[in-house]
Amino acid sequence: MRSPAARVLELLYDRREASVAREELAEAASLSARGLTGALEDLRERGQRIEISTAHGVRLVCPVRLDADLIERRLGTRRVGRSVICFPDVDSTNDVAFEAARQRSCDGLVVLAEHQRRGRGRLGRRWESPPGANVLMSVLLVDDNLPQEAVTIAGGLAVAQGVEDACGLPCQLKWPNDVCIDGRKVAGVLVEVRKRGPRRCVIVGIGINANASPPSSEVDRPATDLAAQTHAPLERIEVVRAVLRRLDRWIEEAGRGRLGKLHEAWVRRCGMLNQRVAVLSAGRRCVGRVLDVDPLHGLVLRGDEGHVFHIPAATATVLP
Numbered sequence: 108m109r110s111p112a113a114r115v116l117e118l119l120y121d122r123r124e125a126s127v128a129r130e131e132l133a134e135a136a137s138l139s140a141r142g143l144t145g146a147l148e149d150l151r152e153r154g155q156r157i158e159i160s161t162a163h164g165v166r167l168v169c170p171v172r173l174d175a176d177l178i179e180r181r182l183g184t185r186r187v188g189r190s191v192i193c194f195p196d197v198d199s200t201n202d203v204a205f206e207a208a209r210q211r212s213c214d215g216l217v218v219l220a221e222h223q224r225r226g227r228g229r230l231g232r233r234w235e236s237p238p239g240a241n242v243l244m245s246v247l248l249v250d251d252n253l254p255q256e257a258v259t260i261a262g263g264l265a266v267a268q269g270v271e272d273a274c275g276l277p278c279q280l281k282w283p284n285d286v287c288i289d290g291r292k293v294a295g296v297l298v299e300v301r302k303r304g305p306r307r308c309v310i311v312g313i314g315i316n317a318n319a320s321p322p323s324s325e326v327d328r329p330a331t332d333l334a335a336q337t338h339a340p341l342e343r344i345e346v347v348r349a350v351l352r353r354l355d356r357w358i359e360e361a362g363r364g365r366l367g368k369l370h371e372a373w374v375r376r377c378g379m380l381n382q383r384v385a386v387l388s389a390g391r392r393c394v395g396r397v398l399d400v401d402p403l404h405g406l407v408l409r410g411d412e413g414h415v416f417h418i419p420a421a422t423a424t425v426l427p
Contacts, residue, residue: 109176110146110149111136111138111142111143111145111146111149112146112149112150112153113176114136114137114138114146115132115136115138115143115146115147115150116150116155116167116171116174116176116177117176117177117180118132118135118136119132119157119165119166119167120167120171120177120344122167123167123169124166124167124168124169125166126158126160126163126164126165126166127164127165127166128164128165129143129159129164129165131164132164132165147159147165153172153174154172154195154221154239155167155168155171155172155174156168156171169340169342170318170340170341170342170343170344171342171344172193172221172239173193173219173220173221173343173344173347174193174344175190175191175192175193175219177344178191178193178217178219178344178347178348178351179191182348182351182352183352184215184351184352184355185355185359186214186215186248186355186358186359187215187217187246187248187351187354187355187358188215188217188246188351188355189214189215189216190212190215190216190217191216191217191219192216192217192218192219193219193220193221194218194219194220194221195220195221195222196220196221196222196223196224196238197218197220197222197223197224198223198224198225199223199224199225200218200219200220200223200243200244200245200312201245201297201299201310201312203218203220203245204216204218204245204246204247204308204310205247205299205301205303205308205310207247208247208249208303208306208308209303213247213249214247214248214249214250215246215247215248216246216247217244217245217246217247217351218244218245218246218247219242219243219244219347220243221238221239221243222236222237222238222239222243223236223243235321236314236316236319236321237319240317240318240319241314241315241316241317241318241319241332241343242294242313242314242315242317242343242346242347242350243314244312244313244314244315244347244350245310245311245312245313246310246311246313246351246354247308247309247310248308248309248310248311248358249306249307249308249309250307250309250362251307252362253309253358253361253362254361254402254403255298255300255309255420255421256401256402256403256404256405256419256420256421257361257366257369257402257403258298258309258311258358258361259283259284259296259298259420259421260283260369260370260373260400260402260420261354261357261358261360261361261369262284262296262298262311262313262354263280263283263284263285263286263294263296263373264280264353264357264369264372264373264376265350265353265354265356265357266278266286266294266296266313266315266350266353267279267280267286267294267376268349268350268353268372269346269349269350269351269352269353269354270286270293270294270315270333270346270349270350272349272352272353273345273346273348273349273350274333274336274337274341274346276288276333276336276337278293278376279376279377279378280373280376280377281377281378281379281425282377282379282397282400282405282406282420282425283405283406283420283423283424283425284296284297284298284420285328286315288331288336289331290329291328291329291330291331292316292326292328292329292330292331293315293316293320293330293331293332293333293336294313294314294315294316295313295314296311296312296313296314297311297312297313297314298310298311298312298420298421299312311354313350315333315346315350316330316331316332316333317332317333317334317341317343317346318332318333318334318340318341318343319332319334320332320335327427328427333346357369361402366402366403369402370400370401370402373400373402374399374400377400379397379400379425380397380398380399380400381396381397382396382397383395383396383397384396384397384408384425384426385425385426386406386408386418386423386424386425386426387423387424387426388418388419388422388423389422389423392426393408393410393416393418394410394411395408395409395410395411395416396408396409398415401417404417404419405417405418405419405420405423406418406420406423
């Protein structure tokens with residue numbers, strides 16, 4: 108059963124920034140005047156910004172803090188997002204998701220945080236994000252068979268599609284894990300495979316620049332954020348929900364070994380095909396023309412000497 112605070116938050120969220128009379132809000136949430144006051148205090152303690160006016164009533168200031176109830180409600184997914192937890196501050200959402208694998212019913216868990224103290228990207232890079240601005244999210248999949256390469260491809264595609272669904276912004280993909288808008292990175296995906304006793308855990312870490320992007324001095328490639336592209340503060344809740352729905356579909360496809368549609372959809376967004384690139388893979392520099400992106404074997408590259416290489420995403424990066 109939803110708490111009084113959850114019921115009030117949903118009602119205010121659905122009105123977005125419109126004010127609601129206290130009496131109307133209390134009646135809709137099936138609360139007494141005292142119960143409504145307690146629910147509003149609870150929401151403020153959670154970090155939600157609530158404005159109360161004698162003349163106009165109660166208003167939720169948007170964009171809102173990340174909230175599990177708002178993300179879970181009517182999500183409609185089968186696996187991804189079975190349960191959602193949100194934290195104000197963690198070391199790493201990937202680490203929290205892995206620790207949750209101790210619990211029996213943890214498959215499909217989504218972990219979000221307003222801030223990470225030790226957020227990381229691929230190949231040991233740090234992922235920096237100011238508190239309360241962006242989407243810092245990990246999805247836990249307990250699965251013996253999901254291929255890491257396919258999940259990396261699925262994660263990037265889900266983010267690109269989810270951003271388009273929520274914001275209407277066209278996104279491109281750059282192997283192995285970058286989501287870009289007009290050549291500027293807006294999101295990244297880090298997939299880790301770890302063992303928790305006999306259980307194989309696939310953790311999909313997703314970072315999306317929603318309302319802030321790192322300064323150029325801290326990144327090696329141009330970056331942007333969704334708010335800069337839409338020219339308005341972004342509601343992260345809707346982006347998270349859209350990405351989870353897309354990821355749920357692609358994880359199901361990958362789990363059943365149906366990789367054809369995943370491959371086609373990813374390649375349509377990739378501007379790297381037939382381009383000459385330099386890739387650092389396990390300490391070795393490879394240069395050649397991109398032939399394909401294989402959901403199981405990674406980047407397919409024809410070297411300058413004619414040899415064809417399959418470069419896995421886990422140990423590789425495209426050089427600037």
